[in-house]
Amino acid sequence: MNWTSDFWAHTPSEGSGGKPHDLRMHLLDTAERAQRYADAFGAGKLAYLLGIWHDLGKYNPEFQQYLRDAHAAKDKGEDLGRKGPPHAIWGATLLQSKLEQHPQRSTFTLPVLGHHAGLEDSGEGEQKIAAEPDFAERMAMMTEAIKAFSLYPAGDPEQVPGTQLKQELFTRMVTSAIVDADFLDTEFHFGEERPKAREHDLDIPALWERFGAGRERLLEQQRQSEKVIAAEVQAVRDGVYAECLKAATGKPGIYRLTVPTGGGKTLSGLAFALKHALHNELRRVIVAIPFTSIIDQNAQVYRDVLGADAVLEHHSAVQPKDNKAEKQDAYTLRLQLAAENWDVPLVCTTFVQLFESLFARKTSKLRKLHRVVRSVLVLDEVQTLPLELRGPTLDVLRTLVDDYGVSVVLCTATQPAFEADALTDAFKGLPQTEIVPQYPEHFEKLKRVEYSLHPQYPQPVPWEALALELKAEPQSLTILNTRRDALSLLRSLQAENAEHLFHLSTLMCGAHRKDVLNIINERLKQKTEVRLVSTQVVEAGVDLDFPVVYRALAPLDRIIQAAGRCNRNGNGAQKGRVVIFQTVSGKAPRGPYQQGIEKARTILETVKDIDLELNGTDILRRYFSDLYQDVPPDKPGVQSLRRQQEFRKVAQAYRLIEDDTVSVIVPYRDFRRALEQWQRFPSRKSWRALQPYVVSIYTHEARQLAQAHVIRELEDNIYLFEAQDGYDLLVGLPIDRDPADLIYMRGGSNVF
Structure with missing residues (x-):
């Protein structure tokens, strides 16, 4: 065999001119990209090492035969109908053997083991590795692969954070960098959109340059409309905007933007975030919102000001099932690659997408996590965060500020008193800058x-x-x-x-x-x-x-x-x-x-x-302080699970919506065109076009509707609503329970 061309990482594709994806080049390209991503939080050497080893298991002759069989089946217009032999576990096994005495070896082995199927609990991951048959033979083959491909990662990787909670988040961040790098290099091979084309020309300086003219244009449109705004309301909005610009030159940290409703929080908050990112050389602005109804509105305001190309609106997600983790056919890979990775300078998303990613194990959610590093994280209507999860939520936010260069902005008219919470330590003693100090006067x-x-x-x-x-x-x-x-x-x-x-x-x-x-x-x-x-x-x-x-x-x-x-x-x-x-x-x-x-x-x-x-x-400070006394800050015990590196159990315990949800495409307006585009070529681009016609419902409700032939599953966790006259133009889907995005409180979903 010729080592540089006869070993495949993926089957041939039209995007590569009919050539297979060379395994050695895939390992090197993934490692180099992962290193760039992880350099942002000081883990570049580690990410490079794991990027090299993540797909070494594909050197296995059995896996190489599987790829060739899959390609032959595709040429005949058939589906091979089976997964390939496991490959991720091989690199993880080699790592574990080399790091047998290392106290933090899970941070090295679990990202490699889970780069397709997701992060395992630490103990279960080690058991899977230990249970592998033919250990010596496989180790010899992996060593042979490293020599054959001339892959010799040098130097010791950076120190893993010492505390258990910090190590847990660090492991997720490293995994995110590897997964995103792997997916992007694979997407480059399969070829609808080049990775470099998606790492946008737009950046924070370009958005700030657009902002001034865009804001004036929007204000002029409002002045020309028949919408009347009282003088005192406009005066407050102008004052809030001025204070946001003044405070934006502060250092990264925790900020509070307390503005009465109607006080111009959306536009002024964006001004603060962009100028603050510009001043501190941060990479992006992520606005997280509890309800999709607000996303619809805020994202439109941002587009009006900055242009349609500047904003990613992300609330529905593509979620391939775990049992397809080892399938390597082009169509399955495209479904996996359609998972969003937040590769734009301005993201407008939901609390569910943000926070469940911070505690996730699946690659479809973890992929975007490294993009949070060195960002301005604007939490709009922050008072809606579930109180029973405030302990782990605030702890992770604190770590993002302390270790990952993130600024967190707590935005609301009804500011929660996190620092006064007697049951939670994360925000105690943490300086919080009030962006608008005179907010009581505005109220x-x-x-x-x-x-x-x-x-x-x-x-x-x-x-x-x-x-x-x-x-x-x-x-x-x-x-x-x-x-x-x-x-x-x-x-x-x-x-x-x-x-x-x-x-x-x-x-x-x-x-x-x-x-x-x-x-x-x-x-x-x-x-x-x-x-x-x-x-x-x-x-x-x-x-x-x-x-x-x-x-x-x-x-x-x-x-x-x-x-x-x-x-x-x-x-x-x-x-x-x-x-x-x-x-x-x-x-x-x-x-x-x-x-x-x-x-x-x-x-x-x-x-x-x-x-x-x-x-x-x-009154609100008294109200929240009293309420915190009655609501445990971590009822499902997330923090204890995090300390034990129990990634699967953490993801199960930290849920803003208790039941799993799936996406249902509904027959509204010109949905058909977007659906046909998605079915022709699943990608992030086509999913973004389809997202306005998607409704999320609980998994058990989807099963019931599917049995009644009201919906039909098109892909993993993606359904099409097919009942005649079933989608009501007054109330939407004919279900009397409403997931309501984040208006969920643990234990209360059964009354919707």
């Missing part, structure tokens, strides 16, 4: 609503009675705690012949939600009738401006956030009205959400002046 200036309890409170209001009230309100927003309650109210409004009804939930695809929001905002502007019934997805960050908001009893921060959709621009002749009521069902997510409701109930029933208290800023 005082922007008292645009009056809070009141419904006349029947604390007695529940029957749906029929509530429907009659809302029928008499030409423009109203009603927010319920569950989709089932929202559907009940909609049915009652329809029974009362109320007109111009609208609904929003995460069971509507993004393109649908965007259209509905455009119609609603146009009707609000024209002062024509519009009645919106929604789940909680609208209450934080969505740019709506109703004169009246009805809010079912909820945690206190949710009530205050809901008020941000009322008289948002301060342009009403009188203050907006926020009415708090109790539903007949009394349903709400259990766990911390329900505990938050009970805290809010106590406050509402004991304070002397509800309107005065809820329009202030002090």
